Amino acid sequence: MKKIVLYHVLLLFIISGCKKDSETKENTNTETVSNSEQYEFVGGYPTEATIKKAYDDADLTRAIQAYKFFYPTVSGEGLVKGNDSIKIKPNSSFGTLDTKPGQIGFTLNSDTPYGPIPIDLSKGPMVIDIPKGPLIVVAMDVNQRWVADMGIPGPDAGNGGKHLLLLPDYKGVVPASGYHVWKSSSNNLTVGIRSLPVGGDVKAAMDRIKTVKVYPLNKPADWKEPNWLELTDKPQNTTPVAWENNFKYWENLNDVIQREPVFEGYRNYYGELAVLGIKKGQPFKPDTRMKAILEKAAKIANAQMRVQSFADRRPDRIVWKDRQWEWVALRFEDGDFNTTDYVDLDGRETWFYQAIGASPSMFRRKEGFGSLYWLGLKDNTGKYVDGGKNYKLTIPTPVPAKLFWSITIYDAETRSQVLTDQNKAALRSLFELKDKIGGKSIDLFFGPKAPAGKEGQWIKTLPNKGWFAYIRIYGPEVAAFNGTWKPGDFEEVK
Numbered sequence: 001m002k003k004i005v006l007y008h009v010l011l012l013f014i015i016s017g018c019k020k021d022s023e024t025k026e027n028t029n030t031e032t033v034s035n036s037e038q039y040e041f042v043g044g045y046p047t048e049a050t051i052k053k054a055y056d057d058a059d060l061t062r063a064i065q066a067y068k069f070f071y072p073t074v075s076g077e078g079l080v081k082g083n084d085s086i087k088i089k090p091n092s093s094f095g096t097l098d099t100k101p102g103q104i105g106f107t108l109n110s111d112t113p114y115g116p117i118p119i120d121l122s123k124g125p126m127v128i129d130i131p132k133g134p135l136i137v138v139a140m141d142v143n144q145r146w147v148a149d150m151g152i153p154g155p156d157a158g159n160g161g162k163h164l165l166l167l168p169d170y171k172g173v174v175p176a177s178g179y180h181v182w183k184s185s186s187n188n189l190t191v192g193i194r195s196l197p198v199g200g201d202v203k204a205a206m207d208r209i210k211t212v213k214v215y216p217l218n219k220p221a222d223w224k225e226p227n228w229l230e231l232t233d234k235p236q237n238t239t240p241v242a243w244e245n246n247f248k249y250w251e252n253l254n255d256v257i258q259r260e261p262v263f264e265g266y267r268n269y270y271g272e273l274a275v276l277g278i279k280k281g282q283p284f285k286p287d288t289r290m291k292a293i294l295e296k297a298a299k300i301a302n303a304q305m306r307v308q309s310f311a312d313r314r315p316d317r318i319v320w321k322d323r324q325w326e327w328v329a330l331r332f333e334d335g336d337f338n339t340t341d342y343v344d345l346d347g348r349e350t351w352f353y354q355a356i357g358a359s360p361s362m363f364r365r366k367e368g369f370g371s372l373y374w375l376g377l378k379d380n381t382g383k384y385v386d387g388g389k390n391y392k393l394t395i396p397t398p399v400p401a402k403l404f405w406s407i408t409i410y411d412a413e414t415r416s417q418v419l420t421d422q423n424k425a426a427l428r429s430l431f432e433l434k435d436k437i438g439g440k441s442i443d444l445f446f447g448p449k450a451p452a453g454k455e456g457q458w459i460k461t462l463p464n465k466g467w468f469a470y471i472r473i474y475g476p477e478v479a480a481f482n483g484t485w486k487p488g489d490f491e492e493v494k
Helices: 002-030 048-069 071-085 202-209 248-259 264-276 288-310 345-354
Strands: 093-096 114-120 126-130 135-141 146-151 161-166 180-183 188-195 213-216 227-230 371-376 391-396 401-411 426-428 441-447 458-460 467-476
Touching: 048 071, 048 264, 048 288, 048 345, 071 114, 071 188, 071 248, 071 345, 126 135, 126 146, 146 161, 146 180, 146 188, 188 202, 248 264, 248 288, 288 345
Parallel strands: 093 227, 161 180, 441 458
Antiparallel strands: 093 114, 114 188, 126 161, 126 213, 135 146, 135 188, 371 467, 391 441, 401 426, 401 467
């Protein structure tokens, strides 16, 4: 009898075990994500907790990617609103400035005077009439997509020409001749003028900017000639730094989406924004949950872009294998970061976190009348340069530049020129270094204190502040590309 009881107990145990194994296998089949992700499915259906987590995660991921893609747009809006704050108005008032550190703008420089010309094409096509002379002019839309090169890098090649800017959906008559015709993908765009200071003559360069004529293709009866404001000593901020890691980033992006016409090439990306609550023609009123997600996404995405910009992992960033210098622009085929098969989003994000504007002439890697940029972040030991330490940089001379060259120092947080009581951020071949260049090389210095007797070859930096450098060569010659000339690295001076 005991044997029979034991047999039944054993049988029940085996049956129970088989049933548990079957249930375990069934549950395993329905749980498609590891437990570490805390996604749970019962019978193939998500639990309430899983539904919430999945949507929170999906919306955060979508927001991070949308943030990165539209960063150039929000930065472009920084230009629009920054200019507006100092009375630079579309089609009516423009500016001239010999840039100083007090003018906050992503990697602006003082190599040449600037002339910002905001344009609003919603009023109709506009003409930019460029005179003959040493002017470098680029037009970009509010998304910072390249629209036109004019002046030296344009089809007029510095010989003067009329450039016609058309609005995105323009249906009117286009003149058959007499104009270089360009079509913008937004109504608001910025035409940026750089006037070369030939022989170091800044005044002549500033005056030359004002010889550019801007007027409607079809002038209305009440048309008034634009006026030019002198901005050199006027502080301004044309960056999105105040918005870039908080909810205001999305509010400014929404302003652009509502104001500008739809750009067909961004349809998929507008779809990303629609899920997040930014839709053209509709109010942007995220609930508490979505607002928190968008705040978090801004912080994460901005941090990721900072890492991309200052700790780039791409091997093609290196200019010379035995130096720390990197290419500022990772793409050089055109101004829109196109490769043969895809858009280089990584290169696009890296560029626009540091800089504004892009055009084919800015990215050329061949000798000629373009410009060349190299980025310096680290000393010769591979450590980031430190604003509290003193460094020396040796530049072999002559530098392979048909026109001129410079090195500019930028604040790593603002990506704008370092702002100190020295009120200077650049050492330039046409100015500070003009009478110091000779022999086989020149030593430049960077740090809190100037070395004795070298004050004219020194830029002040601030303790506890990171900085980086751009070397710019205008009219680069072949030695800048084939390795027969290269600058030294930053070396700490004790």
